[in-house]
Structures are given as C-alpha cells and as structure tokens.
Amino acid sequence: MGREFLTVFRDWAEDYDAVVSGGDQQYLDVFENYDEILDKIVSLSGESVIEFGVGTGNLTGRLILAGKEVWGIEPSIEMRRVAEEKLPAHVTVVDGDMQSFSVPPYRVDTLVSSYVFHHLTDNEKKTVLKDYAALLINGGKIVFADTLFISEEEKAKLIGSYPNQDYPDLIDDLNREYYPYMSTVYDGLKEAGFKKIGFSQMNKFVWMIEAEI
Ligand SMILES: C[S@@+](CC[C@H](N)C(=O)[O-])C[C@H]1O[C@@H](n2cnc3c(N)ncnc32)[C@H](O)[C@@H]1O
Incomplete structure (x- = not known):
C-alpha cells in the first residue's frame, strides 16, 4: 500500500504541469488557486x-x-525526473514515500505536502502521523494541502455535481483514492499529539491542514 497509484504518475508526469495550469477541463476545480495554495504552504x-x-x-x-x-x-x-530538471542541482529529492523514507540528519521545523496525503488509507494516515511527531522540533508543524470532505453527504453532493460523461477521470479518481473526511484527519492529528489543528478551504476540494506539535 502507499505506492499503489504510481502507474497514474508514470503516465501523468509529462502532462502534469499543463494540468495544474488549467490545461485539463476535468481538473480545473481541483487545481483552482494552485499557485496560491503552494505560496500559502x-x-x-x-x-x-x-x-x-x-x-x-x-x-x-x-x-x-x-x-x-x-x-x-x-x-x-x-515525476522525480521532471522535478530534477527544474530544481537547482544541490536540492535533495530522494526516492521514498509517506510511509517509508530516509530522513535528513537533523530535525526539521515543518513537514509539507500538496495533493499527496490522500494516497494513504485512513489507517495509514493515522499511523504515519504518529511517526511524524518524532521528525519535528518542539513547536514544529505539519502543513498539508489536500482534498478532503466535511461529510459523506457533502462528498456525494460535490461528486454528483460533475456529469459523468464530461468528468469520467475526475469521478474515477475521487471514488478510487483515499480522500478523507475532515474528522478523520482531525482525530489522527489529535491522537498523534498535535495541537492547534486548523483547516482552511482553498477551493471546492482542497483544504490547508495545519497542526503543531
Ligand atoms: C498530485 S501529485 C502532487 C505533486 C506536487 N506535490 C504538487 O503539488 O504539484 C501527487 C504526487 O504524490 C506522489 N505520491 C503518490 N503516492 C505517494 C506516497 N504514498 N507517498 C508520497 N508521495 C506519493 C506521486 O508520485 C505524485 O508525484
């Protein structure tokens, strides 16, 4: 588990930047305010x-x-190949995932991600959050931006607002991957010892999740 969606990204890597810039009608709402979301992180x-x-x-x-x-x-x-072409040579990008990764030889003050956390099942999310506390200095924080839903009804209503014939990939994606409810993320953070947990909505789908240890 955890790396089960990698074939999606093998096929998406070349087009990904065009999609986040509004090049795919199906994903316009998911990537609305993409620049602002990254800047806020x-x-x-x-x-x-x-x-x-x-x-x-x-x-x-x-x-x-x-x-x-x-x-x-x-x-x-x-994806790493595209990133490495853009980034300065000194930047470290290692092979790893949210569950299994090498760590820097120092504690950090922030753990970030954008559009990633939903690749873990809800149980996996709760487990990794407990491990993440140990990577952070006292007062360090998590800043994750990702799609989440307030309730089952809200999720069904939002997905239902996209006609299947025009949004087949978006609907498949939303039903296939592990987009959590806000309460699940809140409980996972709380159980892992995080405080000052906050959520702010960035577009129809994406929320900024902040929490401090
Ligand atoms: C939708 S892209 C987001 C990329 C970038 N963070 C952004 O905001 O544009 C999701 C990325 O998460 C990676 N990914 C998939 N499963 C993962 C996992 N279990 N742990 C860490 N990254 C994962 C994919 O390979 C892909 O590069």
Missing part, C-alpha cells in the same frame, strides 16, 4: 522542511526560492 513553513510527494517540483522550487532548506521525497521516478 511556503508562507506557513519554517526554515527546514521535509516535503512529501515533490511531484514535478513546483512547491519545492518555491520553498528553495524563499530560502528554506528542503529534503524532498518522491516515489515516482518519472
């Missing part, structure tokens, strides 16, 4: 960061430009 981050699911390096590049120390983790060789 940067502004909420401290000085030393572990980033899960670097993808094509869009968040990584912004963190580096803002002067942060970044330890990037990305399981897809194809």
Whole structure:
C-alpha cells in the first residue's frame, strides 16, 4: 500500500504541469488557486522542511526560492525526473514515500505536502502521523494541502455535481483514492499529539491542514 497509484504518475508526469495550469477541463476545480495554495504552504513553513510527494517540483522550487532548506521525497521516478530538471542541482529529492523514507540528519521545523496525503488509507494516515511527531522540533508543524470532505453527504453532493460523461477521470479518481473526511484527519492529528489543528478551504476540494506539535 502507499505506492499503489504510481502507474497514474508514470503516465501523468509529462502532462502534469499543463494540468495544474488549467490545461485539463476535468481538473480545473481541483487545481483552482494552485499557485496560491503552494505560496500559502511556503508562507506557513519554517526554515527546514521535509516535503512529501515533490511531484514535478513546483512547491519545492518555491520553498528553495524563499530560502528554506528542503529534503524532498518522491516515489515516482518519472515525476522525480521532471522535478530534477527544474530544481537547482544541490536540492535533495530522494526516492521514498509517506510511509517509508530516509530522513535528513537533523530535525526539521515543518513537514509539507500538496495533493499527496490522500494516497494513504485512513489507517495509514493515522499511523504515519504518529511517526511524524518524532521528525519535528518542539513547536514544529505539519502543513498539508489536500482534498478532503466535511461529510459523506457533502462528498456525494460535490461528486454528483460533475456529469459523468464530461468528468469520467475526475469521478474515477475521487471514488478510487483515499480522500478523507475532515474528522478523520482531525482525530489522527489529535491522537498523534498535535495541537492547534486548523483547516482552511482553498477551493471546492482542497483544504490547508495545519497542526503543531
Ligand atoms: C498530485 S501529485 C502532487 C505533486 C506536487 N506535490 C504538487 O503539488 O504539484 C501527487 C504526487 O504524490 C506522489 N505520491 C503518490 N503516492 C505517494 C506516497 N504514498 N507517498 C508520497 N508521495 C506519493 C506521486 O508520485 C505524485 O508525484
């Protein structure tokens, strides 16, 4: 588990940047405010960061430009290849995933990710959150942006608002991957010892999740 969606990213790597910039009608709403979402993660981050699911390096590049120390983790060789072409040579992007990864030889003040956390099942999410506390300095935080839903009814209503014939990939994706309910993420963070847990909505799908240890 955890790496089960990698074939999606093998096939998506070349087009991914076009899609996040509005090139695919089906994903317009998912990636609405993409630049603002990444910028907000940067502004909420401290000085030393572990980033899960670097993808094509869009968040990584912004963190580096803002002067942060970044330890990037990305399981897809194809996504990593696109990222490495864009990023300065000194930036570390290692093969790993949210459950199994090498860590930098120092504690960091922030763990970040964008559009990644939903690749873990809810049980896997809860387990990794317990491990993440040990990577952070006292007062360190998690800043994750990802799709989540308030309730089963809200999820069904939102998915139902996209006609199947026009949005087949989006609907497949939303029903296949492990998009959590807000309460599941809140409980997982609380059980792992995080405080000051906050959620702010960035578009119809994506929420900024913040929590401090
Ligand atoms: C939708 S892309 C997001 C990329 C980038 N963070 C962004 O905001 O554009 C999801 C990324 O997560 C990676 N990924 C998939 N499963 C993962 C896992 N279990 N742990 C870490 N990354 C994963 C994929 O390979 C892909 O690069």
